[in-house]
Amino acid sequence: MKHFELNGQIRETGNKASVKVLRKEGLVPCNLYGYKMENILFSVSIKDLNKLINTPEAYIVDINLNEGGKHTAVIHELQFHPVNDTCLHADFLSVNEEKPIVINVPVAITGHAIGVQNGGKFFMVTREIKISALMKDLPDNLPIDISGLDIEKQVTAGDLHYDNVTILTPKDTIVCVVRSTRQIAAQAAREVAAEESALGTPAAAATEETAAPAAADAAGSESK
Numbered sequence: 001m002k003h004f005e006l007n008g009q010i011r012e013t014g015n016k017a018s019v020k021v022l023r024k025e026g027l028v029p030c031n032l033y034g035y036k037m038e039n040i041l042f043s044v045s046i047k048d049l050n051k052l053i054n055t056p057e058a059y060i061v062d063i064n065l066n067e068g069g070k071h072t073a074v075i076h077e078l079q080f081h082p083v084n085d086t087c088l089h090a091d092f093l094s095v096n097e098e099k100p101i102v103i104n105v106p107v108a109i110t111g112h113a114i115g116v117q118n119g120g121k122f123f124m125v126t127r128e129i130k131i132s133a134l135m136k137d138l139p140d141n142l143p144i145d146i147s148g149l150d151i152e153k154q155v156t157a158g159d160l161h162y163d164n165v166t167i168l169t170p171k172d173t174i175v176c177v178v179r180s181t182r183q184i185a186a187q188a189a190r191e192v193a194a195e196e197s198a199l200g201t202p203a204a205a206a207t208e209e210t211a212a213p214a215a216a217d218a219a220g221s222e223s224k
Helices: 016-024 046-053 181-198 208-223
Strands: 003-010 027-034 037-045 060-065 069-080 087-094 101-110 121-124 128-133 142-145 154-156 174-179
Touching: 003 046, 016 027, 027 046, 027 069, 037 046, 037 060, 046 069, 046 087, 069 101, 101 174
Parallel strands: 003 060, 027 087, 101 142
Antiparallel strands: 003 037, 027 037, 060 069, 069 087, 101 128, 121 174, 154 174
8 A cells, every 4th residue: 555654743732722723824733543652642734634635545644753753654533624624633543564454445446337338327336445454465445347247236345355355344335336227217206206295295207107107198198
């Protein structure tokens, strides 16, 4: 897996006011913790952090601290502003080469689904899979060949297998699926009918099951 270098400054434990000052200066308060080590409080530039988090890729993070040395870690948790989506706080988990690392890794789709060639539509449902592996075995992504995926067929997390990697995402989690256009249209009609029923108004569009008989009746009436 690729590494990302992040420079930080050690910070003292402070109150809400001191944290606000950090953020006004374009810094994000962070914590680094791990097994048999004391928590380290530090801050990083929001610009540098955005380069790490605003990407679909996964990284091992090499954190360089001014007085705290160098640490290898992974992102554990991010807190965002509810309105402007700015990162307000970041937690990092210290890792090493001896113990398995738990991390979310992006899925990489390869091939062209036969179901799409037969008129279906491909849907990507899950873009990241949680895995556990030693640092040397961590992949940059998890490739999935969908060439044999036909209409109404799907790939779940339980279908995925990679050398030296343990999949932690629940086995029944759907990763991708090919749906028939008829099923998509019928589902859309049902959703519209449900919304209009909830609003107390008559359904504006017939479902796929009722539309065809209604059209046939109308055609028969005209012929008479």
